[in-house]
Amino acid sequence: MSQDINILVVDDVAQNLVAMQALLARDGIRVITASSGPEALEILLVHEVALALVDVQMPLMDGFELAELIRGSARTRAVPLIFLTAAATEAKTTFRGYEAGAVDFLYKPVDPAALKSKVNVFVELHAKEKQLSRQLEELRQALHMNEMFAAVLGHDLRNPLSSIMMGAEAIRLVSDNPQITASADRIRSSGDRMMKMIGQLLDVTRIRSDGIRLNLQPKSYVDIGRKIAGELAHGRPDKRIDIESRGNCEGMVDGDRLEQIFSNLIGNALQHGEPGAPVQVGIDGSAQRSIVVEVRNGGVVPESVRPYLFEPFRAGVMQRHPSEGLGLGLYIVKHFVDAHGGKVELHSSQEEGTAIRIAMPR
Structure with missing residues (x-):
């Protein structure tokens, strides 16, 4: 069963948090709320979020300051930020917001349809990113298993193959029968070819796993x-x-x-x-x-x-x-x-x- 995708809403007004939770929460989406910048940072240390909706005008730490702290952490710098503000559109404010890492601005009162549409885009992007991450991990594990299999197979095949080749050489030395010596030559030739294939498999395994160490x-x-x-x-x-x-x-x-x-x-x-x-x-x-x-x-x-x-x-x-x-x-x-x-x-x-x-x- 897949986990819910988290959306963080940061606003110092309790009614706004309740309204956002009612508007955005649904099956598969969990809305996490914070009433201040420090509380939002604590949440981000614990939870992975697909999107953060941040109010610009908050006491103690405004939305821009919070955004700078979010961008300053390796764990959270990739979280998309949408600023919510009641202020009129000003070039200076907009510039500071985008400089702090915002991907968009929404002005209060927020249009519910526009907000849902934007949130859905980031939720879908996050879901696809998680799916790709899982697939890449599965492919990495499968490749690792294949390389381990090739290495073990190549190593374990060498000993019995060497015995076969030595046996063929012994038969060739002790027998004067042309048919027997011809068969022994074919066994030896096939063994040489198999030994070369095993060596190549081991080389490829080393190349892909540990790299090449030169002497x-x-x-x-x-x-x-x-x-x-x-x-x-x-x-x-x-x-x-x-x-x-x-x-x-x-x-x-x-x-x-x-x-x-x-x-x-x-x-x-x-x-x-x-x-x-x-x-x-x-x-x-x-x-x-x-x-x-x-x-x-x-x-x-x-x-x-x-x-x-x-x-x-x-x-x-x-x-x-x-x-x-x-x-x-x-x-x-x-x-x-x-x-x-x-x-x-x-x-x-x-x-x-x-x-x-x-x-x-x-």
Whole structure:
């Protein structure tokens, strides 16, 4: 059951408070009254209100002074204020009222229809704000649960998967039967792909939950690039990976993250490149303040795909075989590059093929 929405009425005349309560109170709306500014401030410390109707002319603390105190508190500064006054319209008074934070003025005797109409607007706005707040909280909790689930799932899957892969390798070593060794190779290949997916899920969970913590050390981009290229080439003997470098390619970088960047970029190029076309990796350290890495392959990224290329779980928009991955590789690359203060760009054309270029601060 939803709670009533509170409206605060502040007036030093008791009859006016009774009249306002009779006029505005209805199902779903609770009218809270205060006969002075200090009493109104005490109420605002306890109750959340959608709107405050404040009389301007009150003893001890007038409506403008009360409004300034309300605006000075983080808890109450967002409360809409409508001033009620019996004074004739004066530019000076109106200016001071709006300066104090008023959203409107109503002059006594108040038109009941106009007052109800204005109050209804703020009541509806408050109700929608509360609804949106609840929905955002529900979404936040759901996202948190999803991230926890992905982290636990990824962690708990690694141990049995490692056992499966070790078993497949043992079978391959002890058997001379071609059919058995072929089956063991398929198990190992599938296990490698699953391990990569689990690693990507854990990376995404860390990115969205805790952020990325970098361990910066002097590293050679060329050494790391050649290491990853060698590992990937071993699993894809039908593909060629060419690496070229120039200049000083050493910089302060998180080596583990850089390995993942190279692995995702080169792996993506191997997976999506044109058959027979080599994957070209260029590492340019000729600039004083930055190191540029470019991974190029044959083929063109469709125009419709480019806006989503670095978003998560977009495997289906680009892959010929969606089972090949989760579509997290380039999303992870972008976040790792961003964490280092670098930039990542896509260049794709019929003439030059597709290249993903990252520029990292040295």
